[in-house]
Amino acid sequence: VTRIAPRETEFVRDLRGPNRFLVARSAFTSDTVLEAEKERVFSACWIYVGHESEIPEPGDFVAREVAGRPVLFTRNREGRCRVLLNSCSHRGAEVCRKRRGNQRRFRCFYHSWSFSNDGELVSMPDEDGFPEGFRKQDHGLATPHAVDSYRGFVFATFNPAQEPLLDYLAEARFYLDLTADQAPEAGMAVTPGTHEYSMRSNWKLLAENSSDGYHAIPVHKTYLDVQRSKGDQIAGSTEKDWKQSHAFDLGNGHTVTVKQAPWGRPIARWKPSMGESTRDTVERSYRKLELAHGPERAELIANLDFNMLIFPNLVINNIMAVIIRTFYPTAPGHMNVSAWSLAPSDEPPDARRVRNESFLSFLGPAGLATPDDNEALESCQRGYAARRGEGWNDVSRGMDKADPPNWDELQMRTFWRRWDELMGGKA
Ligand code: FES
Ligand code: FE
Secondary structure (H helix, E strand, C coil): CCCCCCCCCCCCCEEEHHHHHHHHHHHHHCHHHHHHHHHHCCCCCCCEEHHHHCCCCEEEEEEEECCCEEEEEEEECCCCEEEEECCCCCCCCCCCCEEEECCEEEECCCCCEECCCCCCCEECCCCHCCCCCCCCCCCCCCCCCCCEEECCCEEECCCCCCCCCHHHHCHHHHHHHHHHHCCCCCCCEEEEEEEEEEEEECHHHHHHHHHCCCHHHHHHHHHHHHHCCCEEEEEECCCHHCCCCCCEECCCEEEEEEEEEEEEECCCCCCCHHHHHHHHHHHHHHHHHHHHHHHHHHHHHEEEEEEECCCCCCEEECCCCCCCEEEEEEECCCEEEEEEEEEEEECCCCHHHHHHHHHHHHCCCCCCCHHHHHHHHHHHHHHHHHHHHCCCCEECCCCCCCCEECCCCHHHHHHHHHHHHHHCCCC
């Protein structure tokens, strides 16, 4: 790794004196950087796998990529969530070629080796044909070094030296709690369906953008205009209001920007664009929160908007709906994105309709906002070609504001400092 990312190359300049924070554009365009990231970032950190609610019953599974590796996220007979590498211990084929389902065994289609949903090799054709000393128990499916979960969010790491998940998540736990506590009785669950799309831009552009408030007014004008046309007075959509948002460093590269929700939120804050008929439902949800958590915490859960990045590639947008979004690079200028909507599993149908509309119309790849974000990020990536990846991006906004560190680029600097540290930099 040292060989492929020589540290004479400087990617991040963190110059406190003259208040400048710069990121080299080559960090977004270089193959060498991407190779080093796979090793030092994605194979080192805890990486999000999925939510427990996606596989509620024993035998349930989903197949997906985690940090670029094909995995099976399964629930075994005892009801425990497992993460298995989807690669046959015989000659490497994927043992499962379906995206989801419920089955006790995975049978590899190449030579029919058969594995339990715990990953043990159960049987294969011509068992007697193998040499003496061949033991089935030595040929189970490989697993990540560790798998753990917090409030239903399941993570895996491929790094034997990684700290425990609870320590890794640091202050991000506070915001995962605010998300999980939205459904005091039934719990939160991922709703059916996944958004999957790709973008012609570097993955770190999405990490930056996910909690960047600076772009919202110019880029999301269409969405804001549509909401206003439905009768919403969107506080928080003027420069002055948005300055009330705050950015926080949550430790280990995790960041969040928070503000009082300007949008309607189906768990508690009703807005005219949701339709008069949903008013009662939304107000009832709020009373339920108050009963379970007390007025102070209910207010926080219901009305605090936040966009959180759990380093390196998990985003929780807790805004007009709750979205779980994760992404992984296939090339310096290309990434695949997956996103899910998270909702109280006992949500009444009219509130769910409002939530789904928000998930699709703001946060979805065919909505009024996400395509605009994507165009901005792809435009940056195209722009980097102008100087062949030379030059520097400026991330210094708000650096000389001591108190409070609000509505600036603190969240991005937090991400970049951690990234640089893992990549062996000295900034
Ligand atoms: Fe799976 Fe041969 S590769 S059985
Ligand atoms: Fe945006």
